[in-house]
Amino acid sequence: MAQATGDGTVGKALDVLDRVASFGRAVRFSDLLEASPYPKATLYRHLQTLTHQGMLSFDPDRQVYSLGIRLVRLAHAAWQQSSLAPVARPHLEALSQKVGETVHLAQLDHGQVLYVDKRNATRPIEMYSEAGKVGPAYCTGVGKAMLAFLEEPALQEALSQQSFHRFTPHTLIDADALRADLQAINARGYAFDREEHEPGIICVAMPILTGKGRVLGALSVTSSTARTSLGGLEALVPLIRPVAARIADEAENWRFPYEGRKTKQTMTAGT
Amino acid sequence: MAQATGDGTVGKALDVLDRVASFGRAVRFSDLLEASPYPKATLYRHLQTLTHQGMLSFDPDRQVYSLGIRLVRLAHAAWQQSSLAPVARPHLEALSQKVGETVHLAQLDHGQVLYVDKRNATRPIEMYSEAGKVGPAYCTGVGKAMLAFLEEPALQEALSQQSFHRFTPHTLIDADALRADLQAINARGYAFDREEHEPGIICVAMPILTGKGRVLGALSVTSSTARTSLGGLEALVPLIRPVAARIADEAENWRFPYEGRKTKQTMTAGT
DNA sequence: AACTTAGTTTCACATAATGGAACCACTAGG
DNA sequence: CCTAGTGGTTCCATTATGTGAAACTAAGTT
Structure with a gap:
């Protein structure tokens, strides 16, 4: 398999x-060396290059x-321009205001969920998610909402990247159970998280799809069993659905003010 | 000159x-091609690689x-781990609460100011800065505060990267005037922005320095002429200084909980 | 059908990455 | 003071990789 490194230098x-990032802290050369498959000199040069390029910084x-x-x-640019996040922001804001609960915006990244943005509830509750964090796809509302609308090859790929772990008694811990749920989600149009990732935490999630049905991301409203029920959340679907649709639409049709194909036709002069 | 590309592939x-980032939007291959010095095939392969690596995403x-x-x-990791930002966050919060004004945390990046974090004033005012944005160094409080404490070679380098532009009547538009101001700042220990970047916007800024005097970043309190004066801001210095010192100290001495040099001594075994 | 324009692939060639080994600079130990 | 050891940096012959002109393909356009 080895979807690993791949592409050359x-x-x-x-x-x-x-690897540096994954340490989550400043690292010494030797720490890195023993954690990498690269020979000294090679690693050294890579670090030099990256440092020189400003991707790393070295504290002398x-x-x-x-x-x-x-x-x-x-990253700032990435966030700004990842067509979803900035477009969705005001809608998240409005939705979270309206329902008074926590709202998440997520995208799929190598079979994992990346929380791209988050709007806290009026009375926030304690939970794992945080903008910028990654989480599992198979046991979160947003994750399943996205998986359920992938094409077969992509789904296959994504499923193979899940490492099923039982977080709570409700976690689906095998591909078959998951597939069944995904089917239901696809039919229904939205997903539930029935305390599958964190006990006491439940959510409804809706995929954000292009006109052609390609998955852009997902949107969810999260709450706790102490505060509401799945039924209570399901009642919000009529509020959530149009928001997802709106975001999808804006994200897809958002071209730059001045895009108009660069008057190229006019300048037929040769090179 | 050409401090340009450099390091190989x-x-x-x-x-x-x-380049993709700088477009600030999704780009077509050909847009990129005409904006790059690379031949078709080369550019193409780079895009492929980057896409394959997940650094770019391609919308089919x-x-x-x-x-x-x-x-x-x-980026999320970068922010989390750039020793300054997370360490400084609670202090910014507290400071901004205490003074009721906008507080910035910035670092120097290729002679430019990068706003790493920002805490809005109780009553926010309209201004350019925003976390993640970059701005000029020669005409902002934080910028000058950092420049003033660079060693000569680094300063030289940084100055050469400034492209003096007169934003307001008060902007210092040549290296000599700037050097003079920097000298004063160095002596005084903190910098002012006298409406040099945006009319009506003033600030006091303090560098964040390691024990050895290396510049880590800068901290500033910003307000408007409508609300206060330079004198008013200067009165805050006794509040700001200890915060900068505190941040510097924490940033410098912040090692990971379990760092203790990895019991290497104990394992004298070969290989 | 002939002619663009936009994107992809080929291939001989040149450049750049590789990594083993040698080389510092320090520190610790004898 | 000398010697061994560790952590980091540099050399250099070998080889893998990247390069880019040109050829090719797939969609449009006229």
């Missing part, structure tokens, strides 16, 4: 970058590498 | 990534590239 360099005092500032810059 | 790939419907989700993930 750049792939390796990015892999190194990821403590002799440690950490993630560079260029990443923060890029 | 990885450098080029990252350059391509930046519209045939456009945009920044990938892996960036968002990395």
Whole structure:
């Protein structure tokens, strides 16, 4: 299988970058060395390059590498431009106001859920999610909502990336049970999280789909069993559905103000 | 000059990534092609690699590239781990509460100011800055506060990267005037922005320095001429200074809970 | 059907990455 | 003071990779 590194030099360099990131703290060269499959010299050069490029930063005092500032810059741009997030923001805001509960916006990333944005409830509740975090797809509302609308090959791929772990007594812990649920979700048009990831936490989630049915992301309203029930959440569907549709529409049709195909026709002059 | 691309293949790939980012929207292959110095095939392969790596994402419907989700993930990690931001956060919060004004945390990036975090005033005012944005260094409080404490070679480098532009009548538009101000700032220990970037916007800024005097970032309290004066802001210095010191200290001494140099001594075994 | 325009693939060639080994700079121990 | 060990940096011959002109394919256009 090895969907691993792959692509030549750049792939390796990015892999190194990821490794630094995964430490979650500043790392010394040798720490990294023993955690990497690369020989000293190679690793060294990659670190140099990345540092030189501003993707990493090196603290000469403590002799440690950490993630560079260029990443923060890029990330800002990424967030801004990931057509979903900025477009969805005001809608999340409005929806969360209207229902008074926590609202999530998520996207699928290598079979995992990435929480792209989050709006807290009027009275927030304690839970795992946080904008920027990644979580499991097979046991979260947003995750299942997205999986349920993937095409077969993509679904296959995504399922193979799940590592089923029983978080709560309600977690679906095998592909078959999951597939059954996904089928139901696909038919119904939205997903539930029945305390599958965190005890006491429930949600309804709706996929965000392009006109052609491609999955862009998902939207969810989350609450706790203490506060409401699945039925109570389901009652919100009529409020959520149009929001998802609206976001999908805007995200898809959002072209830049001045896009008009660059008056190329007019300049027929040769090169 | 050309501090440009540099580092071999990885450098080029990252350059391509930046170019995509700088469009601030999804781009078609050909848009990118005419904006890049790379020949078709090369650009094409870089895009492939980056996409394959998840740094870019390709929308097959519209045939456009945009920044990938892996960036968002990395960025999140970058922010979390850039020792300043998370450590500083509660202090910014507290400071902003106490003074009731907007507080910024910034770092220096290639001679530019990157706003890493921001706490809005009780009554916010309209201004340019925003967490994640980059701005000029020579005409902002935080920028000058950092520049003033750079070592000569680094300062030289940073100054050469400024492209002096007169934003307001008060903007310092040449290196000499700036150097003079920096000298004063260095002596005084903090910087002012006298409406140099945006009319009506003033601030006091304090550098965040390691014990050895290395510049980590800067902190500022911003307000408007309508609300206060430079004198009024200067009165806050006794409140700001200890916060900067505290942040510096925590950032510098923040090692991971379990860091203790990995019991390496104990395992003298070979290989 | 002939002619664009936009994107993808090929292939001989040049460049850039690789990694083993040698080389510092320090620190600790004898 | 010398010697061994560790952590980091540099060399350099070998080889893998990236390069880009040009050829090709798939959609439009006229």
